[in-house]
Amino acid sequence: MAHLLVIESWVEGTGRLLPETLKRLGHEYTFVTRNETHYNDENTKEIHPIFLNAKCTHVLETNNVEELIHSLKELHSKEKFDGVLTICDYYIDTVAQVAKALKLPQAFSDNVSNERHKHYVREAIETAGLPNAKFFVTRSWLETKESADKLGYPLIVKPSDLASSAFVKLVHSEAELKQAFEDLETFTHNFRGQAREPLWLLEEYLSGEEVSVEAVTYQGKTTVIGITDKSVTGAPYFIEDGHMFPAALNSTLVKKIQEYVVKVLKAVGHNHGISHTEIKITREGLRVIEINPRPGGNYIAELIEHVTGINMLDVHVNLATNVEPDLSSAENKKGSAAIKFLVPPSKGKLKTLQDKNSLDSNEKILRWTMKDVCGLEVDDPIDNACYLGHVIAQDLEGLRAREIAETALAKLKLEYA
Incomplete structure (x- = not known):
């Protein structure tokens, strides 16, 4: 049995599945958060599972990494953690820094900070010479306007450092671009109170079916578990409203997608951990939308388990404790x-x-x-x-x-x- 340090979490989806997963695997965990009320539903009196299953909860400033590491070193000397993890995008880099400072295993790659920022991913794919969406990274309105004119409308405006499709918008004109620019400009801190990087990522609009590739990398070797389909509500915002695993694709296309994603993961330096890579199937070929270095959200992990028997959260926990996951049933989809x-x-x-x-x-x-x-x-x-x-x-x-x-x-x- 391991004693794990969990730093923040999602509220829904995998945020509800992780506590029970840790309990079922026989582990105990200490939960650290800066704001306990973030996990409360004001419309109910329910106590969130992240609190119910924790050995103990500590309220610490998780948005100040230096201060957090200092506090956790003291805590670690008393409670002796065996690994550190999160499933919340906004704290993946924090976990990586804490793990390094406390000399603990963790479930993310050495290059996870760059993977978390969408513009770095675009640049890495470009450098590797792999098929990529046309893009510009801008830091002012004038630069954004000029880049949009070069890229052409319609185009996608997105933040580089947010999650859950927040502020990702399709724009058709300079007026719509200006509004999207200002919306992001005034959103100076993310949903967890962290200061945002003030830049805009402009990408060509990619038309086609969107899927995600669920994979596990252990000590540099990547195993593709399968491909998940996705439906979205449509422009101007792109809200995910459905998924199916596995996606209904022909075997030739499945092989092409898998081979492309393995190359992309290598290009961005993903050498350890689960990856959830979103891909658009366009007339011009395959293009990456973004890479998420953690289990797919929106209960995709549950869908995978129903079909393959592989519990992606079990895998995530195994990776955080330096245990090689058993992925042998990935080919036995039902x-x-x-x-x-x-x-x-x-x-x-x-x-x-x-x-x-x-x-x-x-x-x-x-x-x-x-x-x-x-x-x-x-x-x-x-x-x-x-x-x-x-x-x-x-x-x-x-x-x-x-x-x-x-x-x-x-x-x-x-x-x-």
């Missing part, structure tokens, strides 16, 4: 599993969500969860934080899990006050 999210169409005050009973009577729905929407005020949906709930479906015989999930969710009726 059927498909899918998730579909309920996204509110617009802002407003919600009244009811009808026909939830239909989910209970559907034997192909493995589980579902929905918020109590009565009287709930919602904002315009602009990123993945807007979800009101989700359903997870399975097709043991083939690749119809997405269709099953979408049909089930379509029967629900969301009403505004």
Whole structure:
């Protein structure tokens, strides 16, 4: 049994799965956060699993790495940690620095700081001579405007250092570009209170199907677990509203995607850890959208386990404790599993969500969860934080899990006050 140090977490998705994973594997953990209330739902009295399963919780300033390392050295001398991890994008680099300072194993690559910044990934792919989206990195409005004119509209504006598709926007004109620029300019700190890097990443708009490649790298060797499909709500924002594993692709294309991603991971220096690489299949060929050096969010880890038996969070924990993960069942895929999210169409005050009973009577729905929407005020949906709930479906015989999930969710009726 190991005693792990967990520094911050996601609130939903893998944030709820990790505590139970650690408990099931027989490990204990100490949780460190700067803000306990971040994990509370003001609409319920539920205690988040990250607190329920922790050996203890310490409130420390996780946004000041130097101060955090000083505090954790004292804590480590008393409690003796065996490894350090997180699953929250905003603290991956923090974990890497803490692990180095405390001489502890961790689940990320040596180059994880660069992997976390989208413009560094673009530059590394370009340097390696691999197929890449056209892009510009800018730091002022004049530079942004001039770069957009060179790139041409429509184009994508995105931050380099955020997650969950936040502030990723498709723009068609200089006026829309100016608005997107100003939106990011005024967003000086991310959702965890960390100062943002003041730059804008402009990319050509890539048309085509989007998938993600789930892989594990151990001591420099990468094993591709499979490919997940993705659906998004569409412009101007790109909110992920569904996934299926494995994606319904022909074997030739699957091989091309896998080979491309392995080359890209090598180019960016990814030598250890799980990777969730988003790929666009365009007419011109394969292009990277971004690389995430951690398990895929939005319960993708759960979908993978239903199909392969491989628990990606188990793998993540193993990597953080220097244990080689068993990936032998990656080739033994059985059927498909899918998730579909309920996204509110617009802002407003919600009244009811009808026909939830239909989910209970559907034997192909493995589980579902929905918020109590009565009287709930919602904002315009602009990123993945807007979800009101989700359903997870399975097709043991083939690749119809997405269709099953979408049909089930379509029967629900969301009403505004």
